[in-house]
Amino acid sequence: AARGVADRVARYDPRMELGGALAPELMAELGAAMAAGQVVVHYQPQVDVCSGRVVGAEALVRWQHPVHGLLGPNAFIPAAERTGQIRPLTRLVLDHALAECARWQADRPLSVSVNLSVRNLLDPAIVDDVRDALERHRLDPSLVELEITETSAMVDQARSATALRALAALGVTLSIDDYGTGYGSLAYLQELPVQRLKIDRSFVSDLRRSHASAAIVRSVVDLSQRLGLSVVAEGVEDDETLVLLRDMRCDLAQGFGLGRPVPADRLCDVVRRIDAH
Numbered sequence: 579a580a581r582g583v584a585d586r587v588a589r590y591d592p593r594m595e596l597g598g599a600l601a602p603e604l605m606a607e608l609g610a611a612m613a614a615g616q617v618v619v620h621y622q623p624q625v626d627v628c629s630g631r632v633v634g635a636e637a638l639v640r641w642q643h644p645v646h647g648l649l650g651p652n653a654f655i656p657a658a659e660r661t662g663q664i665r666p667l668t669r670l671v672l673d674h675a676l677a678e679c680a681r682w683q684a685d686r687p688l689s690v691s692v693n694l695s696v697r698n699l700l701d702p703a704i705v706d707d708v709r710d711a712l713e714r715h716r717l718d719p720s721l722v723e724l725e726i727t728e729t730s731a732m733v734d735q736a737r738s739a740t741a742l743r744a745l746a747a748l749g750v751t752l753s754i755d756d757y758g759t760g761y762g763s764l765a766y767l768q769e770l771p772v773q774r775l776k777i778d779r780s781f782v783s784d785l786r787r788s789h790a791s792a793a794i795v796r797s798v799v800d801l802s803q804r805l806g807l808s809v810v811a812e813g814v815e816d817d818e819t820l821v822l823l824r825d826m827r828c829d830l831a832q833g834f835g836l837g838r839p840v841p842a843d844r845l846c847d848v849v850r851r852i853d854a855h
C-alpha cells in the first residue's frame with residue numbers, strides 16, 4: 579500500500595498537466611483545501627553517498643483531493659503561481675516542513691529542503707515568510723535548504739539575486755535544482771550565494787547506459803568541487819548508479835532506489851531502513 583501511494587502520484591501527474599478543463603475548478607478549491615488540511619507534505623530522504631546515511635529530506639507537496647485522489651505538485655503548482663496562491667501555498671509547506679524538521683532534531687537529526695517557485699523569488703515577502711517560519715519553529719537556519727531552479731533564477735536576475743542574498747543572510751542553504759536543464763551561463767554561480775547543485779534526474783537516471791550522461795554528471799560533480807559547492811544527484815533508481823556516483827565523489831543522492839517520498843509519519847521507518855542497509 580505504501581508503494582501504491584507514491585506510484586499513484588507519479589502516474590497522476592502527466593494526466594493532470596494535460597487536463598486543462600479540470601484546472602480552473604480545482605484552483606478555486608485550493609484555498610479551502612489548504613484550510614481543510616488537504617494539502618500535505620511528503621518527504622524524500624537525501625543520502626550521503628559515502629557513508630550511506632540519511633542526512634536530510636526534501637519536502638514535496640501533495641493535494642489529497644476528496645474526489646481526484648492524491649495530486650502531485652505538477653497538477654496545481656503552475657496554476658497556483660498564475661492565480662496568486664503560491665505565497666500561501668509556500669507558507670504552508672514551509673510551516674509543515676520546518677515543524678517536522680524541528681521534531682526530527684530530538685531523535686535523528688536531519689536537514690530539510692523546501693522548493694521555491696519563480697513567483698516566490700520575485701516577491702520580497704518570501705524573506706519574511708522564511709524568517710517567520712524559522713522563528714516559529716525555533717529552528718537553526720543551517721538545517722534548512724531552499725531549492726530554486728536554474729530557470730527561476732534567470733527570469734529576473736536582478737530581482738531574484740536580491741531575494742537570494744536576503745535569504746542567504748538568514749543562514750539557510752541555497753541550492754540550484756534541476757541543474758543542467760536550463761540555458762543559463764555559469765557566471766551566475768559566482769554571483770549568487772548558492773551552496774549546492776542538484777543534478778537533474780534526466781542525467782542521473784541514464785548514468786549507467788549513456789556515456790554522454792555520465793560525462794555530464796562527472797563534469798557537474800567536478801565543477802561543484804572546484805567551486806566549493808556540494809552536489810546532489812537526483813533520480814537515483816538503482817544500486818549500480820549509486821556505486822558510479824560514489825566513484826565520481828558525488829556528495830549526496832536522492833531517488834526512488836533509495837527511498838520514495840513518504841508522509842511525515844513514515845519517514846522515520848524509511849530512514850532507519852536506509853541507515854541499516
Ligand code: C2E
Nearest residue numbers: 638639650651652671693694695813814815833834835839
Ligand atoms: P523536484 O524538485 O525536482 O522534485 C523531485 C521530483 O522527482 C519529485 O516529484 C519526486 O517524487 C521525483 N523523484 C524523486 N526521485 C525520483 C526517481 O528516482 N525517479 C523518478 N522518476 N522521479 C523521482 P514530485 O513530488 O511530483 O514533484 C515534482 C516537482 O514539483 C518538483 O520537482 C518541484 O519542482 C515541484 N514541487 C514539489 N513540491 C513543491 C513545493 O512545495 N513548492 C514548489 N514551488 N514546487 C514544488
Ligand code: CA
Nearest residue numbers: 636693725755
Ligand atoms: Ca527540488
Ligand code: CA
Nearest residue numbers: 755756776812
Ligand atoms: Ca529535486
Ligand code: CA
Nearest residue numbers: 755756778812
Ligand atoms: Ca529536480
